[in-house]
Amino acid sequence: MKGNELSIPFDIDVLQESLLHKIYRKVIALLKASFKRIIEIFISLIGIILLIPLSIVVFFQNLKNHDNGPIFYVQDRIGKNGKIFKIYKFRTMVDNADEILSAMLQDNKIKEEYEKYRKFINDPRLTKFGKTLKTTSLDEFPQFINVLKGEMSIVGPRPYLPEEKERMNSYYNYIVQHKPGITGVYQISGRERVEFIDRLDMDMRYHYSRTILLDIKIALITVLVTFKRKKTYNVKEIILDTTHYVGRQLTFLAKRVIDIMGAIVGMLILIPLTVAVWIGNRICGDRGPVFYSQDRIGKDGKNFKMYKFRSMVVGADEILKELLENDEEAREEYKEYKKLKHDPRVTRVGEFLRKTSLDEFPQFINVLKGEMSIVGPRAYLPREKDDMKDAYESIIRCKPGITGLWQVSGRSDVSFRNRLDMDIEYYEKYNLGLDIEILFKTVATVLNKEGAA
Numbered sequence: 001m002k003g004n005e006l007s008i009p010f011d012i013d014v015l016q017e018s019l020l021h022k023i024y025r026k027v028i029a030l031l032k033a034s035f036k037r038i039i040e041i042f043i044s045l046i047g048i049i050l051l052i053p054l055s056i057v058v059f060f061q062n063l064k065n066h067d068n069g070p071i072f073y074v075q076d077r078i079g080k081n082g083k084i085f086k087i088y089k090f091r092t093m094v095d096n097a098d099e100i101l102s103a104m105l106q107d108n109k110i111k112e113e114y115e116k117y118r119k120f121i122n123d124p125r126l127t128k129f130g131k132t133l134k135t136t137s138l139d140e141f142p143q144f145i146n147v148l149k150g151e152m153s154i155v156g157p158r159p160y161l162p163e164e165k166e167r168m169n170s171y172y173n174y175i176v177q178h179k180p181g182i183t184g185v186y187q188i189s190g191r192e193r194v195e196f197i198d199r200l201d202m203d204m205r206y207h208y209s210r211t212i213l214l215d216i217k218i219a220l221i222t223v224l225v226t227f228k229r230k231k232t233y234n235v236k237e238i239i240l241d242t243t244h245y246v247g248r249q250l251t252f253l254a255k256r257v258i259d260i261m262g263a264i265v266g267m268l269i270l271i272p273l274t275v276a277v278w279i280g281n282r283i284c285g286d287r288g289p290v291f292y293s294q295d296r297i298g299k300d301g302k303n304f305k306m307y308k309f310r311s312m313v314v315g316a317d318e319i320l321k322e323l324l325e326n327d328e329e330a331r332e333e334y335k336e337y338k339k340l341k342h343d344p345r346v347t348r349v350g351e352f353l354r355k356t357s358l359d360e361f362p363q364f365i366n367v368l369k370g371e372m373s374i375v376g377p378r379a380y381l382p383r384e385k386d387d388m389k390d391a392y393e394s395i396i397r398c399k400p401g402i403t404g405l406w407q408v409s410g411r412s413d414v415s416f417r418n419r420l421d422m423d424i425e426y427y428e429k430y431n432l433g434l435d436i437e438i439l440f441k442t443v444a445t446v447l448n449k450e451g452a453a
Helices: 012-016 019-064 097-104 108-117 128-136 143-149 162-175 196-209 212-229 232-283 316-326 328-337 348-355 363-369 382-395 416-429 432-448
Strands: 072-078 084-090 153-155 181-183 291-297 303-309 373-375 401-403
Touching: 019 128, 019 143, 019 153, 019 212, 019 232, 072 162, 084 143, 097 108, 108 196, 143 181, 153 212, 162 196, 181 212, 232 348, 232 363, 232 373, 232 432, 291 382, 303 363, 316 328, 363 401, 373 432, 382 416, 401 432
Parallel strands: 153 181, 373 401
Antiparallel strands: 072 084, 291 303
16 A cells, blocks of 8 residues: 555445345434534524624724734635635735745745645734734634534534645545634644645544544533643633723714814814914014914824914024024023023014913814814924834824813923823823813913913
8 A cells, every 4th residue: 555545444244234134324414414414503593693892893903903804714615526616714914925935935044844734833823813803812712603504514624725725635535524623633632733735634633533422522622621732712802901991982083073072172273363463473573374284193194284373484494493403502402402591583473372372262162073183292393203112003093182181281491202191190090081171271271371382
């Protein structure tokens, strides 16, 4: 017998059995298959009921990680009798996973590893939450849909890819006699990586040893051992994290409604205020534009144009550059506070606008556009990104605000580092109650002209 051929058990009793016994055996086999199918339908229905909330968790976790791809992933697999079917899984890889794999397989060493195991230990194609799904085996959950459709079984051989048919050789004809399973001998082997030929051997052993009792044993081992080993008990933590995220998003939705209402009121005040500022500038001989726009860092790190009443002379940036080059004291002050207490660039009307905080009023335009919020972290300049360091990732998770913690805590008297700490604190403690508290403090601060500059 050649090395790649199989040894097939030969039972003389089967050949000599009577017709009545054959009918009896087939009836028993049919009853067993029917019983197994009823059990699988019942289990798959429970699985699909659990799949619904789990899909919601996956959706929000992907949203949290800025992954806008589809939740599910379908792929052709070889089913019973060689029929091709679509297997369902939670998507665990990035959208361009195939392109990344093609590039990786250009390396002969990586290609050899992939051909041997058909997987990688640390797969760079996995998404952030995809790693969690793989570790907990939850990525397989949508296969209960395949079980309900009759394309798969709870326990069975591995669902092989169509392109793996040739590599299966003579194993193929025996393995396709069964529906592929969500779990099987390979899944409970306890081995992190199994060579392709070893998987085939395991599935062949299942073919010759398959009984209802063996299926029950494999299913129980999967639940009691494999899931525990793969840390599926962390599902509770995932659900709690998702609940917290959803609650936070609902709060942000309520915040947006409040922002729109506040922005509409602010715009109604902005119209006559703009006329007053224009007249004031003309009286003081200032012929420059009323408004001033500047690039600022917004939510998720996207830059936007922030509007303010112009409170400085035209060409203020060039004047600042020259001042910082020639005045060491001003340079040190600006380095610590990112602004100057006695700024020579401020116009006469601009000084009044700053002290009363009226220069911020045009930012209601940004609020209405959805680029800013009434309350939030400071709107930082793009050139300040490097100075923000570790605080950057937390701060850009919120829309910048017209007012915020630092504005009601000393404003110009607060150092840049302390400003960052306050904005991180706002992100971590955010709730609508905190926003209301900051708004009341803002009104009191503006009326008392505390820390304005």
